[in-house]
Amino acid sequence: MNSSKNILKNVEVYPQHVKVRKKCAISVKFTINIELPKYSFLIFRLRGGRNNKNDWYFLQPYDANKNGFIELFLQKRKHLIPITITGKELMIKYLILDSEGIEKETEINLILKDTLAQSIVEKNKKIEVLIKYPGKQEILLENLPTIQVVSENFDHINIIAPSIINLDETFDCILRFEDRFNNLIENFSGQIKIICKEDKNGTESFCIKTLINKENEGYVKISGLKINHLGVYYLEVLYANASFKSNPILSKSDQDFTLNLYWGYIHGHSNKSDGMRTIYEYYENLIKAGLDFGTSTEHDRLYETSDKDFAEIKQLIEKYNKREEFASLFGYEYGTWYTGYGDICIYHYHNRIPIFRSEINKYNSTPKLIKNLQKYKNKALMIGHHTALRPGHRNWEYFDDSLEKLVEIYSTWGNQEYAYSKGNPLPPRYKFFGYGKYARKRGAILGKKGCYVTDALQRGYKLGFVAGGDDHFGAFPSGNVDLDNGIYPSGIMAIWAKQLDHDELWKALINRKCYGTTGPRIILKFVINEFFMGDIVSLNDYIWLKEERLIELNIISPIKIEKIEIIRNNKVFHHISVQDNSVDLKFHDKEDFESICLDHSRKKEKFLYYYPRIFMADTNMAWASPIWIIKN
Structure with a gap:
C-alpha cells in the first residue's frame, strides 16, 4: 500500500499542553482515510518505537475507576478486542473482529483519563497511531496527533561554573532554571544575587545582583566574572529566600598546573x-x-x-x-x-575515514x-x-x-x-x-x-x-x-588539556x-611520582620505580566523598574513609615490582597499574584513568 495515503485527517487534540509527571485526561479525534479489514489492528502508542522514548505511564481499557482508562469511540459500533502492552512499550492494540472492518473516512475519538505524563519536556510529542493488516508489519501513520509536554513550576537553579580558572581570568557561568525533574523553565524572571565564596571559610570574593528577564529559555549565561585570589571557591545564587550552590571552582596560577579541565x-x-x-x-x-x-x-x-x-x-x-x-x-x-x-x-579524527556498518558482512564482527x-x-x-x-x-x-x-x-x-x-x-x-x-x-x-x-x-x-x-x-x-x-x-x-579545540580533545x-x-563535577588529579593519569611508564627508563612509587590523589567535590579505594592490579591496595568534600592523599607503595607485577596475556610484558575508585554521596562514583608501569 502506498504509505503516502496512510495519513490521518481532521486531527484534534485536547488539551494541547500537559505538565510533566501530572495525571491528565486527553481527547484525540481524527478521521482515518483507509479501510481496515477484519483481523487488522488499530494501535495507539504513548511509549516505545524508534523515537518515542519516555517514561509515560498508565494505559488500560478495563476499569474506568483506575488510572489510565482508555475508551475508543467510532461512528458505528464495532466488535473490537483491546490488547494492552506495557514495559518497553506502552500501547493498546484493538483487534478488529467486525466482519465489515472499519470503513474508510471513519471518525475516531480516543479518550484517555488519569494517565501519567512523562517526566521529560517534549515539544510536539507524538501520540503514535499505527495499523497492522493481517500477516503484515505495523505501519506508522502520518500527520499524527501531537501534544506539548511542558515543565512544572520552578524548583531550583542549577549553577554550572568552570572547574578550573586562572587567577584574575574572567569566566562565565551558566544558570539553569529548572523544575524538580531538571527540565528548563521557560520565561523565568526575577531578581537574583550571585555571591562568590571561598569554600572553607566562606569569605566573599564578589557579589553582584542581576535581573533575569522573561525573554529566556530557562538558560542564562553570566559573563565577566573574576576571582582575585587563589583557592577553592563556589558560586552561591540567592533567589526568593532560597540558596543554590555551584560546582567547586579552583582558582590557580599558571605556574601551579599548565593543563585545564573540560567537561x-x-x-x-x-x-x-x-x-x-x-x-x-x-x-x-x-x-x-x-x-x-x-x-x-x-x-x-x-x-x-x-x-x-x-x-x-x-x-x-x-x-x-x-x-x-x-x-x-x-x-x-x-x-x-x-x-x-x-x-x-x-x-x-577527520572526515575521510569511512563508516563501517555492522550489517555488512565484511564488517560484521x-x-x-x-x-x-x-x-x-x-x-x-x-x-x-x-x-x-x-x-x-x-x-x-x-x-x-x-x-x-x-x-x-x-x-x-x-x-x-x-x-x-x-x-x-x-x-x-x-x-x-x-x-x-x-x-x-x-x-x-x-x-x-x-x-x-x-x-x-x-x-x-x-x-x-x-x-x-x-x-x-x-x-x-x-x-x-x-x-x-x-x-x-x-x-x-x-579531560585534561592545554586548551579547548578539536585537536586537543583528540590528543587528550x-x-x-x-x-x-x-x-558530579569533581576536580580529580591522580599522579604517581611525576606521571599523570593515563601514562604508560617503562621501567627500563625509570628503574627507580621498581622498588618504590609515590601515589598522590587530589579531589575537590561538590558532594561528600564517602570513601576512596586505590586499585592495584584489580585489588584494593589502599582505602580510606573520607566523609568530606575534598581529599589530598599521598602514600608510598614500597613493594618490589617483580613481586606484584602481572604478565600480559598477548605479549612478553610485565605490568603494574593503579587507579582510584571513588565513592560519593547518593551512590555516586568516579574513576581516573589508570597509570601503568611496564617492563618489556
Whole structure:
C-alpha cells in the first residue's frame, strides 16, 4: 500500500499542553482515510518505537475507576478486542473482529483519563497511531496527533561554573532554571544575587545582583566574572529566600598546573537514529548543559542512520568546532548485540575515514572491524560500551591496543568495572519500566562474567576511562535525569588539556588524559611520582620505580566523598574513609615490582597499574584513568 495515503485527517487534540509527571485526561479525534479489514489492528502508542522514548505511564481499557482508562469511540459500533502492552512499550492494540472492518473516512475519538505524563519536556510529542493488516508489519501513520509536554513550576537553579580558572581570568557561568525533574523553565524572571565564596571559610570574593528577564529559555549565561585570589571557591545564587550552590571552582596560577579541565559527553543519540530530539536540539542542549565538548553517536545500521544523515552530522560538527567555547568530533555506535562483539563507539579524527556498518558482512564482527580500522591508526578510536551487559557484552579476546585506548566504564547501563558479587553498587542492568510505590526503580542485574573492565585490565590492555550515557532523551542537564525506565542516570566525563579545540580533545582522548563520574563535577588529579593519569611508564627508563612509587590523589567535590579505594592490579591496595568534600592523599607503595607485577596475556610484558575508585554521596562514583608501569 502506498504509505503516502496512510495519513490521518481532521486531527484534534485536547488539551494541547500537559505538565510533566501530572495525571491528565486527553481527547484525540481524527478521521482515518483507509479501510481496515477484519483481523487488522488499530494501535495507539504513548511509549516505545524508534523515537518515542519516555517514561509515560498508565494505559488500560478495563476499569474506568483506575488510572489510565482508555475508551475508543467510532461512528458505528464495532466488535473490537483491546490488547494492552506495557514495559518497553506502552500501547493498546484493538483487534478488529467486525466482519465489515472499519470503513474508510471513519471518525475516531480516543479518550484517555488519569494517565501519567512523562517526566521529560517534549515539544510536539507524538501520540503514535499505527495499523497492522493481517500477516503484515505495523505501519506508522502520518500527520499524527501531537501534544506539548511542558515543565512544572520552578524548583531550583542549577549553577554550572568552570572547574578550573586562572587567577584574575574572567569566566562565565551558566544558570539553569529548572523544575524538580531538571527540565528548563521557560520565561523565568526575577531578581537574583550571585555571591562568590571561598569554600572553607566562606569569605566573599564578589557579589553582584542581576535581573533575569522573561525573554529566556530557562538558560542564562553570566559573563565577566573574576576571582582575585587563589583557592577553592563556589558560586552561591540567592533567589526568593532560597540558596543554590555551584560546582567547586579552583582558582590557580599558571605556574601551579599548565593543563585545564573540560567537561563533556560523547555518547548519545538524536532522532537521526533512535533518540527523541533533532540533531540540532541535541547539540544546543549540550551547550545549555554547560558542556565544553560533545558529540552524538548515531547507530551504524543503514535503516536507522543513512549516509545523508551522517553527512549532515559531519557538517554540523564542523560548524560547532568553529565556536571558541565548544569542541566536537564525529562518532557513531557500531552495534552487534548477542554476539560477543559488543557495542563499540567509533570516533574519527577527520572526515575521510569511512563508516563501517555492522550489517555488512565484511564488517560484521569485531575482528573484521579492527582489520578495516587498522589503516587509520591514531586517527580512529574505539571505545567499548556496556562491555559486561549480558545482551550486548564484549568478548575481550577481540582487541587491538592501537585502536582501543579507552572504555566507557559507566553509562545508563551501569558500572561496567566489576561484578555486583564483588561489591559493585551500580551493576549492569537492563531496562525495566515501572512506576509507583511498589515498582522497582532499576531493572534486573545482567552482568556477564569475563567481560568487565577489570577483566580487560587483567589481560594487560591499556584502557583509560570515560563515562557517559547512551542517552536518548537529549536533555543533558548537569543534575541527573533519572527517568522511570529501569536504567541509570547518565554520567559525565572530563579531560585534561592545554586548551579547548578539536585537536586537543583528540590528543587528550588517545593519551587517556580523562576520567569519568556518574554525574558530579569533581576536580580529580591522580599522579604517581611525576606521571599523570593515563601514562604508560617503562621501567627500563625509570628503574627507580621498581622498588618504590609515590601515589598522590587530589579531589575537590561538590558532594561528600564517602570513601576512596586505590586499585592495584584489580585489588584494593589502599582505602580510606573520607566523609568530606575534598581529599589530598599521598602514600608510598614500597613493594618490589617483580613481586606484584602481572604478565600480559598477548605479549612478553610485565605490568603494574593503579587507579582510584571513588565513592560519593547518593551512590555516586568516579574513576581516573589508570597509570601503568611496564617492563618489556
